Amino acid sequence: MARKKPSRELLSDWRSGPTIRSLLKAISVETGTIGRPLRIMEVCGTHTMTLHRSGLKPLLREAGVAMVSGPGCPVCITPDYYHEAIIDLVTSRKNILVGTFGDMTRVPTARGSLQTTVPAPGSEIRIVYSPEEALELAVKNPEKEVIFFGAGFETTIPAIAFTVKRAAAENLKNFSLLAALWLIPPALQAILESGEVAIDGFIYPGHVSVIIGQKAYRFVPEKFGVPGAIAGFEPADVLLGILSVARQIRLGRPEVANEYRRVVQAEGNPRALALMEEMLEPYEADWRGLGRIKRSGLRLKPRFLELDAVRKFNLQLRPAKPLKLGCRCGEVLKGLIEPVDCPLFGRSCDPEHPRGPCMVSYEGACLIEYKYSSGGRKQ
């Protein structure tokens, strides 16, 4: 067969029908040899998005692989009471300017969402596209207290840490951080230890892995005997990851494979890791749905006390009573149920009237399922 000329389009080969078909074929050969269907968790919300946007989920099911969504959406796993603490602050105090990412403003809580909140005079909640933008707001509005409400995993954390470092270096007195910063490996460990969900393997998040590298997941095969692969975000990337996991299962040799070698290095990004180490310290954080997990969150080190919004404004980060009667986001985040198994899904909970964060975030399993899915079911 004549070889196709290399494409000028960087991405088309990672999506093209022939590539995808041959990968699916290879996967179904593996599952055929293994002799049973596989259950693989894609940890990252962006992978969930790739699977749905490209319509791969039903094709994978035909190839013997059921994909389960994991906790990889920072907006989703940030507990309500973070939002409520911010809502309390901006409604009761003047001249507070909160900068946060767009998705965060729509998360529903018992006190409404950041978007529906009516702030006190001079106070405001503004959507920003980067932590740096929040820092600029602080420079431009010296009469206001600017709080960056940042939620993120290892992907975003270095940028947030860098911003705080700059604020400290520039001695900005009116800037602070409400850190909702979460670490992926401890969450995976918690999921494995709970044993609630039977998972044959993991697709590890590509962007997070750029920072933390391959070694951060080594405990998964070593301690739990569970295979996994780091994957990129194009359809072929994800399939390569799944193929690797299937192969590991067939050979009985679980490892941490790197199928995103064009971007991820084994050691991660040492500079970013050093920056995180310099600015932040781990603590036992509370995840929505997963509960308290040891060393799973990062907060500013004590010497950056003045830049920590929790301490500066004495924010009460306390679990309120669970409010959304019937919302099963927690179980969705753990991979225990599919979004459609939630009694609210598509009935009283949809993108215009979200009842939980998974229906809000662009990386939320419920929103993604709602937006893309029923098309996969053929008549």
Next chain:
Amino acid sequence: MKQVSLEMGSGGRLMQEFIKEKLLPVFKNRYLNALHDSALLPGGLALTTDSYTVDPIFFPGGDIGTLCVNGTVNDLVVSGARPEYLSLALIIEEGLELATLEKILLSIRKTASRNRVSIVTGDTKVVPRGQADRIYINTAGVGHLVGCPEPEKVRPGDKILVTGPVGEHGLAIMLARNNFRLSSRVRSDCGPLLFLLPLWKKGVLWMRDITRGGLATVLSELAEKVGYPLLVEEESIPFSRALRGAVEILGIDPLYLACEGRALMVVKESEAKRVLNFLKRQAASREAAIIGEVQDKIGRKGEALLRTSSGGLRLLEPLTSELLPRIC
């Protein structure tokens, strides 16, 4: 306390709900109830109106002046009417530079003469500083019907066409605001669709200009209207190279980006080739393409489906939440 949210004006489902639940019950009459792009009045007359609040008012490929003429003209064209007269109402913020205003007026004149319409009545209001953002414009347009949309005649096998690359207006506006600090060669596709008028006599059954909510939203509305599922091939949808690059970097789904000079149409199967050839001969639609067809084998009634380049099927939902207000 319930308040109006930005999403209510985004062109997505919340806006549809607002129109159906709040507006129609108050004003109901047979012309409004049809919810066409224009009202079709006795005597073969079509009437439409639109307000323009785009921010920034000048953007690559156009400005609020070109937009306020083309937008209203295009609404008439896709309703089957030849645009004839426009009204022009300006709401100006105190302090707007006169030179800016003159520049906008000039581009209104140029666009109107290009569309062979006259501005025959108007209104000017100036509001105190801070009570509007520079300038808002409303135009209304009337014209006579030369054709008639017939969505009820759509059958399986009929073809779905777009008149050119999609999504460029929405992206151009997004980038012009510079929130993302990304520069690109993408220009707005803002332009007149007047050249489509002859097609009403050549087998076109339905037309819609692709505006807010993008191609996906228009397709899902069409699917609800025709009573058959629609299947569109991702590989066949024209996108410019510059847009492809930018949406990858920004992580935006181009199927939800607005256009201001592109239309989607359904053409009888037997006439599709001829219509496509006609479009390819026009400067403004040289990159027109057949992107899909009306189905009776795949999908369910009312569904708009996309066959992705990877070979999977995906449902196209109407736009739900809009993070970018004031694109037109």
